[in-house]
Amino acid sequence: MKIHKEGRRILFFTLLALLAVNLLLFRVNARNLLFNQIFAGASVIAFLLLLQFFRSPARRLFTHEDLLVAPADGKVVVIEDVHEPEYFDDMRKQISIFMSPINVHITRNPISGIVRYFKYHPGNYLVAWHPKSSTKNERTTVVVESEAGPLVLFRQIAGAMARRIVWYVNEGDEVSQGEEFGFIKFGSRVDIFVPVDTEVKVQIGEKVKGGQTVIAQLKTEAPSLF
Known part of the structure; x- marks a missing residue:
C-alpha cells in the first residue's frame, strides 16, 4: 500500500x-x-x-473534456441550485461530497483546464454537513476554465476533525482531470459549483471515487458551421 x-x-x-x-x-x-x-x-x-x-491507492483515471469526475472519495450529500457569492455571484448547481475519516483524503481535479482563480480562506471548523460550513469553515476556492468552455468552481472544506488543508495549484496553472490538486487531512468535504443546466449523473447518498466516478456532464455550445 x-x-x-x-x-x-x-x-x-x-x-x-x-x-x-x-x-x-x-x-x-x-x-x-x-x-x-x-x-x-x-x-x-x-x-x-x-x-x-493516508493511504494513496493506485487509480485508473477517467478523462473526458465535458464530463466532471468526482474530486474525492466519499458520499454525495448535496445536489441543489444555490447562489454562489464568492466568484460567480449568481445561481449555480452545487454538488457536495462528504469525506469520512475512512475515505481516501486525496482531492483531485474534476476537469482539465486553466486555473483562473484561487483563494485560501481561514475560518471555523463546523461539522462538514453543517449548512454554513461551505462559507464559514477553513477552505480553498479554485475556479477552472474547462476545455469544454464553462467555468467550474470547487472547494476543499475543513470540518470538525479536518484541521489542515493542503493544495498544489495556483492561478494560471494548467491542470489535468483526475490528478491531485490537494489533500484534506482526516476528511471533510468538497463542493463543486457548475452551471445550473449541467446534467448531474449521481444521486444523493451515492458513494463515489475520486478521479473515476462521473458526477456530471457540462453543456457545451455546438460549433458554428459558418
Missing part, C-alpha cells in the same frame, strides 16, 4: 512516540503485564487507523 506524502512525517513521529511510550511502560510497569499488552494492542490499532487515513 502506498502512503501519501502528506502522511509520512506524521506516521513516522507517531510510530516513534508509540514505541517510546510502550517501551517505557514495559520498563517501569513490568509487573502489570496485562495492562501493558492491552496498551500495546491499542497502540497498534491506533497506528493502523492513522495509516489508512
Whole structure:
C-alpha cells in the first residue's frame, strides 16, 4: 500500500512516540503485564487507523473534456441550485461530497483546464454537513476554465476533525482531470459549483471515487458551421 506524502512525517513521529511510550511502560510497569499488552494492542490499532487515513491507492483515471469526475472519495450529500457569492455571484448547481475519516483524503481535479482563480480562506471548523460550513469553515476556492468552455468552481472544506488543508495549484496553472490538486487531512468535504443546466449523473447518498466516478456532464455550445 502506498502512503501519501502528506502522511509520512506524521506516521513516522507517531510510530516513534508509540514505541517510546510502550517501551517505557514495559520498563517501569513490568509487573502489570496485562495492562501493558492491552496498551500495546491499542497502540497498534491506533497506528493502523492513522495509516489508512493516508493511504494513496493506485487509480485508473477517467478523462473526458465535458464530463466532471468526482474530486474525492466519499458520499454525495448535496445536489441543489444555490447562489454562489464568492466568484460567480449568481445561481449555480452545487454538488457536495462528504469525506469520512475512512475515505481516501486525496482531492483531485474534476476537469482539465486553466486555473483562473484561487483563494485560501481561514475560518471555523463546523461539522462538514453543517449548512454554513461551505462559507464559514477553513477552505480553498479554485475556479477552472474547462476545455469544454464553462467555468467550474470547487472547494476543499475543513470540518470538525479536518484541521489542515493542503493544495498544489495556483492561478494560471494548467491542470489535468483526475490528478491531485490537494489533500484534506482526516476528511471533510468538497463542493463543486457548475452551471445550473449541467446534467448531474449521481444521486444523493451515492458513494463515489475520486478521479473515476462521473458526477456530471457540462453543456457545451455546438460549433458554428459558418
